[in-house]
Every structure is written in structure tokens, then in C-alpha cells.
Amino acid sequence: xxxxxxxxxxxxxxxxxxxxxxxxxxxxxxxxxxxxxxxxxxxxxxxxxxxxxxxxxxxxxxxxxxxxxxxxxxxxxxxxxxxxxxxxxxxxxxxxxxxxxxxxxxxxxxxxxx
Amino acid sequence: xxxxxxxxxxxxxxxxxxxxxxxxxxxxxxxxxxxxxxxxxxxxxxxxxxxxxxxxxxxxxxxxxxxxxxxxxxxxxxxxxxxxxxxxxxxxxxxxxxxxxxxxxxxxxxxxxx
Numbered sequence: 001x002x003x004x005x006x007x008x009x010x011x012x013x014x015x016x017x018x019x020x021x022x023x024x025x026x027x028x029x030x031x032x033x034x035x036x037x038x039x040x041x042x043x044x045x046x047x048x049x050x051x052x053x054x055x056x057x058x059x060x061x062x063x064x065x066x067x068x069x070x071x072x073x074x075x076x077x078x079x080x081x082x083x084x085x086x087x088x089x090x091x092x093x094x095x096x097x098x099x100x101x102x103x104x105x106x107x108x109x110x111x112x113x114x
Numbered sequence: 115x116x117x118x119x120x121x122x123x124x125x126x127x128x129x130x131x132x133x134x135x136x137x138x139x140x141x142x143x144x145x146x147x148x149x150x151x152x153x154x155x156x157x158x159x160x161x162x163x164x165x166x167x168x169x170x171x172x173x174x175x176x177x178x179x180x181x182x183x184x185x186x187x188x189x190x191x192x193x194x195x196x197x198x199x200x201x202x203x204x205x206x207x208x209x210x211x212x213x214x215x216x217x218x219x220x221x222x223x224x225x226x227x228x
Contacts, residue, residue, distance in 0.1 A: 032214040043118070043205050043219030044157070089157060093214050102217075104157040 002027040002094040006105025014113050019080050021108045023090035024072040032093040033066060033073050038107075039086045047088075048075070080112045118220035120206050126226045132194040135223045137206030138187055147217060148181055148191050149205040157205075163189065196227045 003026040013019050025033075031052040036044035050057045050064045050073065057064050061080075066073040073092075077084055090105040119138040127133050139146045147162040161171040166183045174181070178197070183189040193200055203224050207217040 034216065036219075041221070043207070043222050045219065046216045049216065102159065106156045 002030060002092055002103040004090060004092050004103045004105045006090050006108060008108060009106065010109045010111070012111045012113065013080055015080060015082060017080055019077045019084070019110055019112075021075045021088055021090070021110070022072060023074070023092075023105050024070075025092040025094075025103075026071065027092070027094035028068075028071065030092040030094040032102075033064070034091050034093075034102075035064060035075050036089045036091070036104075037086045038089065044089055077110075080110075082112050082114050085110055085112045118206055118208050118218055120204075120220035120223050122223060123221065124224045124226075126228065127196055129197055129227055130195045131227075132192065133196045133200075133225060133227075135191040135204050135206075135225070137189045137191070137220060139189070139206070139208030140218055141187065143208035143210050143218070145209045145211070145217075146183060146189050147207040147209075148189070149207065149219075151203045151205060151222070152201075160191070193225075196225075198227045201225055201227050 006023045011019055034049035035047050037047045038044040048059050048062050048064050050066050055066055061078045063076040087107045087109050089107050091102045093102045121136045144165050148160040149157055150160055151157045160173040161181045162169055163183045179193055181191045203222045205219050205222045207219040209215050209217045
């Protein structure tokens with residue numbers, strides 16, 4: 001099955017700095033890579049996703065890059081703000097018996113210091 | 115729409131008792147997922163339904179766990195008998211088009227089995 005590794009587990013930055021979270025996956029058949037943000041006491045919420053037919057996608061201060069050859073994808077947050085503090089999860093969806101079962105990374109706790 | 119609604123938000127029960135977690139998906143969403151989140155194992159997919167039919171329950175840890183979806187607006191996850199190692203946050207999520215699209219998560223049920 002799919003294996004998703006996520007690094008770092010904790011990331012501390014100053015407000016205004018950039019933050020980068022990296023994930024690798026094992027199943028070359030994976031073709032959907034969402035990123036979720038989980039705030040304290042809440043469920044994960046999708047912030048951006050990318051499919052394997054594109055290499056990069058941007059949405060304001062957030063961008064995701066995908067390298068299918070190397071099987072890794074990254075989340076980039078620019079001009080970080082205190083409200084960006086949360087746990088971020090990457091995921092990869094791969095075929096398993098014909099259905100796409102998403103596998104999540106272990107999460108990155110991002111702390112943005114004012 | 116109010117989003118995915120889960121109840122209860124918190125549940126404390128004694129080992130051996132039956133626990134029932136409830137979920138109301140977003141209206142019009144054909145897919146419903148049950149996840150479990152722990153520090154040790156991260157976010158795990160337990161089971162998912164399509165049009166009220168269970169499609170994949172390979173993530174259900176043991177026979178003590180069961181899930182039902184009697185209609186399009188309601189699902190339950192039952193643990194009987196419960197054990198301390200079942201303590202976790204259980205999330206329900208729904209999506210319009212399946213696993214390879216955005217999943218909308220509820221706020222979760224924090225289960226503590228003592």
C-alpha cells in the first residue's frame with residue numbers, strides 16, 4: 001500500500017517568514033495530493049490540492065509543488081501570519097483494488113511567532 | 115449548509131461499554147468516511163460509504179467496530195465492547211465525488227475509554 005512520509009514534524013517560524021513542509025510517497029499510481037489544515041479542536045480542512053498532471057499550483061500565499069519522478073510534493077506558505085499556526089497534513093490517493101484510498105502523513109505542527 | 119455534524123463532541127465511557135458515534139453528512143454528498151486520529155498512528159481511514167453502501171471497511175481495526183448508514187443523512191460508528199486503546203478522536207467526513215476530491219470533515223468526537 002501507499003506510504004506517506006511528512007517532514008518536519010514541528011516547524012517554528014517568525015511572522016512574515018516562509019514555511020515549507022515536505023512529503024514523499026511510495027505508490028507511483030497516486031495521482032491526487034491534498035493538503036489539509038487542522039486547527040485546535042477542529043477537523044481537518046482542505047487548503048489546496050494538486051493532481052499529477054500539473055507540477056505547481058498557487059492560491060494567494062499558499063503553493064504546492066509536485067515532483068512525480070522523485071515522488072515528493074511540498075507545501076509552501078509565504079508571508080506567514082499567526083493565524084497560519086495549525087497542524088498541516090499531506091495526503092496521497094492511490095489505487096487499491098480499484099478504489100482510491102487516501103493515506104495521510106503524520107502531520108506538521110506549524111507555529112508562527114508574532 | 116451547516117457542514118458535517120458529529121455527536122457527541124466528547125464521550126467518556128468505561129471499558130466494556132458500548133459506544134455509538136453519530137454523523138450527519140453534508141446534504142447531497144454521496145460519500146461518507148469515518149476516520150480515527152491518534153498520536154501514534156495519525157489519521158486513519160476506517161470505512162467509507164458510497165450512496166449508503168459500505169465500500170471498503172479494511173481499515174476497521176477489529177470486529178468490535180461496526181458502521182452503518184441507514185439513509186443518506188445519517189451514519190453511526192459503534193464500538194462494542196470498548197477498550198482503553200480505542201481512545202482517540204473520531205472524524206466523519208463527506209464528499210461529493212469520492213476519495214479523489216475534497217473531503218469535508220466534522221469537528222470530531224473525542225472518545226476516552228477508562
